[in-house]
Amino acid sequence: MSKRPLRIGLVGYGFMGRAHSNAFLQAGRFFKTEYEPLLQAVCARNRQRAEAFAANWGYQSVETDWRALTERKDIDLIDIASPNDTHRDIAIAAAETAKMILCEKPLGRTAAESEAMADAAERAKVSTMVWYNYRRVPAVMLLKQLLDQGRFGKIFHYRAKFLQDWTISAELPQGGEGLWRLDVGVAGSGVTGDLLAHCIDTALWLNGPLDRVTAMTETFIKERKHNLTGRVEPVGIDDASAFLGRFANGSLATFEATRYARGHKALYTLEINGEHASAAWDLHDLHRIQFFNHSDEGRLRGWRNINVTDGDHPYMKHWWVPGLQTGYEHTFIHQFADFLNGENDPPAFRDGVAADRVTDAVLASAKSGRWETVAASKK
Numbered sequence: 001m002s003k004r005p006l007r008i009g010l011v012g013y014g015f016m017g018r019a020h021s022n023a024f025l026q027a028g029r030f031f032k033t034e035y036e037p038l039l040q041a042v043c044a045r046n047r048q049r050a051e052a053f054a055a056n057w058g059y060q061s062v063e064t065d066w067r068a069l070t071e072r073k074d075i076d077l078i079d080i081a082s083p084n085d086t087h088r089d090i091a092i093a094a095a096e097t098a099k100m101i102l103c104e105k106p107l108g109r110t111a112a113e114s115e116a117m118a119d120a121a122e123r124a125k126v127s128t129m130v131w132y133n134y135r136r137v138p139a140v141m142l143l144k145q146l147l148d149q150g151r152f153g154k155i156f157h158y159r160a161k162f163l164q165d166w167t168i169s170a171e172l173p174q175g176g177e178g179l180w181r182l183d184v185g186v187a188g189s190g191v192t193g194d195l196l197a198h199c200i201d202t203a204l205w206l207n208g209p210l211d212r213v214t215a216m217t218e219t220f221i222k223e224r225k226h227n228l229t230g231r232v233e234p235v236g237i238d239d240a241s242a243f244l245g246r247f248a249n250g251s252l253a254t255f256e257a258t259r260y261a262r263g264h265k266a267l268y269t270l271e272i273n274g275e276h277a278s279a280a281w282d283l284h285d286l287h288r289i290q291f292f293n294h295s296d297e298g299r300l301r302g303w304r305n306i307n308v309t310d311g312d313h314p315y316m317k318h319w320w321v322p323g324l325q326t327g328y329e330h331t332f333i334h335q336f337a338d339f340l341n342g343e344n345d346p347p348a349f350r351d352g353v354a355a356d357r358v359t360d361a362v363l364a365s366a367k368s369g370r371w372e373t374v375a376a377s378k379k
């Protein structure tokens, strides 16, 4: 049976542009799908660099203005892998020209932005997805299956951390290529939207809605030179963010993200404690979960270290032989394959709105010093 062509237009050739392009090329080779992804065009402002990227990955053409990309009739899907300040306008233009839309996280710089994107996509009746790729780690997916089977009983605690250390130097400038994450106008927020957003999305997916939060944030370096203006300017992002919260299921939330944890590069960890079981996962050892089952025989009870690489583990039958591991790039391949096949409830724009509502509440609480209610989502 011949496959349906899916002509992709990618915006941005940076870190995520590469991760997504790899997923577009690999998904159909390892997963059965009715679609044939075609790398139709890549868009970035610098034509020469975009052409080099297109040659390396096999994109057929190049655009330097994303509006021209969204208007093209020979494109079915727009993938937004550019900085956060571009997401809303590109997504709305893509919806208005009836394209499917994939977008990087955070969906918007604020929930108001992501809400406008979700509304536009719903008006146009186009499929959407947000690249919350950590849901697609086989070990995290196994955790989801164990939770859905009720093996944990009542959940008491959910805690998550995302720790990095790359902005500690006061000499590091803000803004421009590679450093847009430090420019609040472009990023929307600091670690809250960048790192905590991942922790929040996984938590909402695994443990349900968060009702309210109380937070603190800190900006350790108050001024940095701005790469685009050449001037020393105030830093508007949060360098560190921590919050306590209550989930709708009654469990307590403890979350922390920072770029000031010396020695940690991308330490995303989560732990869940329930009435019958506990589990923990760590991005630095991403193919394992630690699992404690209280119904094990008392004398043998202990933390199991499960290597999630067997054929009956999520996604693993599509890869190598049992015992051989998959890595970071596979999470994007899994997510794209799930989107094409409509499997495993791929995160859509409404899920992006839900995460952004929590990050908005976290930032509002850090400002007000009070508990803040998370706005209810439509979904």
Ligand SMILES: NC(=O)c1ccc[n+]([C@@H]2O[C@H](COP(=O)([O-])OP(=O)(O)OC[C@H]3O[C@@H](n4cnc5c(N)ncnc54)[C@H](O)[C@@H]3O)[C@@H](O)[C@H]2O)c1
Binding pocket: 011, 012, 013, 014, 015, 016, 017, 043, 044, 045, 046, 066, 081, 082, 083, 084, 086, 104, 105, 106, 131, 132, 133, 177, 178, 194
């Ligand atoms: N899912 C994840 O784990 C993950 C990881 C990293 C980044 N992200 C998200 O992905 C997005 C991109 O981040 P990145 O790390 O790939 O950034 P990056 O700086 O590596 O790349 C950004 C790209 O966007 C291009 N760009 C910027 N403005 C543009 C415009 N107006 N029109 C067209 N192209 C434009 C740049 O030229 C560059 O190619 C961000 O929203 C970020 O939060 C997600």
